Amino acid sequence: MSATSGVSSAPAVIAVENVTIAYGDNVVQKDVSFEVRRGEVFVILGGSGCGKSSLLKNMIGLYRPVTGRILFDGEDIVTAEGEDRLRLLRKFGVMYQSGALFGSMNVLENVRLPLDEFTDLGAEEKDLVAAAKLNQVGLLPAAARKPSALSGGMQKRAGIARAMALDPGILFLDEPSAGLDPINSAGLDQTIRELSRGLGITFVVVTHELQSIYAIADRCIMLDARTKTMIAEGKPAELRDHATDPYVRQFFLRQAEPAADDGSKGSRTS
């Protein structure tokens, strides 16, 4: 995957500044800072339980970080309330791990729901726009089906279509490849690439699927459960080839944990 041209110099759309995430006394991540640039596919990596999904939920305003700011075009979602918060929420769409489609509605109605609630388009236009969204993720033939009649990959694609319903500039995807077979997973990666290149949508993706990371990521950060910090930031291929942190190397080379920890953590790469 080549980085989208111009991304490296693009301005930051999301800035995470010194964010600390904790559940009660249990600190998950300390002092995380990074920027997501306009138009890039930004991947948050890390092993199980390192706080990837927690970070994502903080970024989309579901949870509040203990400290720090999360800025969308300079506006902090942590402190925003009322109309300001709604305006910030309209800037992005979210695809949840299982698609989170509403079971009582068919796929088209699921995608149309945000249009029904937030636009004054006519009924026919809403159907048209929802159909276009489904067409973009290759799901138009399944428009009339209920979510229960879709496969896992189709549910995730429908989740992306719903997240895109209001044409947000940013899409958050939580574990898009989890539970999918390689073919479906590759199909989803391709959809993400097409949307990123064709429409210039900024993606923030949480995943730990190596192949998916290489296929889609322009840049990534890596979180570590043991140090509870961000231990790497950069392009996936660079991290794989040049990382000095043994954990980052292990992750990218898909190596098992050594039997005995030698205690040397090495210098952190960035």
Added chain:
Amino acid sequence: MSVSRPSPDSAETPVRVELRPGSGGVSVLAVSGRLDVSTAAEARDVALEHLAGFRGAALEVDASGIERGDVSGLSLLYELAGGRLAPGVRARITGLRPELAHLLAAFPTEEAFAALEAAPPTRPFLEEIGAATRSMFLDVRAQAMFIGAVVQGFAAALRRPRLMRWREVGVVFEKAGVNALPIVSLISLLMGLVIAFEAAQPLEMFGAQIFIADMIGLVMVREFSPIFTAIILAGRSGAAFAAEIGTMKVNEELDALETMGLDPVRFLVIQRIFAATLLMPVLTAYSMLVGVFGGVLVMLTMGFPLAQIWAQLHGALGVHDVLVGAASRSCSGRSSRDSGACAACRRRKGPTPWVIRRPGPSSPGFS
């Protein structure tokens, strides 16, 4: 002829839609500015105004002035190109920026959209009635099988009481019983107060206010306490059981039990039904006490001495009344909870968990 309306979100770059004559009898509809989700409805209204009396031979849409756009906005161009806004005239779109043309290409072809719009065939009325009747009988069968499985489970538990998981019985007793005390107290106390208060005035006309004690005693003990406790228990605890076991079904916990060779009815349902059956008379007795207490409170405020009220109650009520009240409703309360648990067990896992599946032959009520 130009109409432009600033939309609330885009005061700086409103959308502009103008109709002007072009060369060779072709009319040109020029769209410019910001054509996105916030301006799409406005732009469409203006375009419809322009095209209301359109009699031209051909229409061209000059899209070169569109600075920003999204799929919602471009639905206008799609509709114009498909002849949806000016009947019989399919507009030619010109000058659209490449990135916007990419968005326009996302719209499905007319054939694909037409196929989408085809409504699913509705079932004839008679067929609906037939399907509903069949579904009802299948539900009755599922209930019967479930009751059979419960009886079987109880029989097994009687033979080997260790199988009962008594700790779970205790937990259910606390959740469905002790935790239900506040709501039972509230309703019973209010019933007692209200009945006594409302009866006081008519009885006063006959100088028979002392008989409020008889009335409150009989009404609460024989009728209202059993009925309302049963409703509270079935509604509150039955729904909680259904939600709890339904969630377990969705999380594949019931499947795990089955593959471990454990019967979910014996493992989960028996304890709940056993605990709830024991709870019913206890809660009913408690409700009777609180209800009568409410009535007594009203009588005390009216100046009757406690001893007199007590003597009146004692004369009106016998142990027989209490037993009839407590026993008659425990059955109805239990059957309501049975059906709650039964419906929960038949819920299906997956994204739409609340679709009831038909019971399979191997495990009644747990398909």
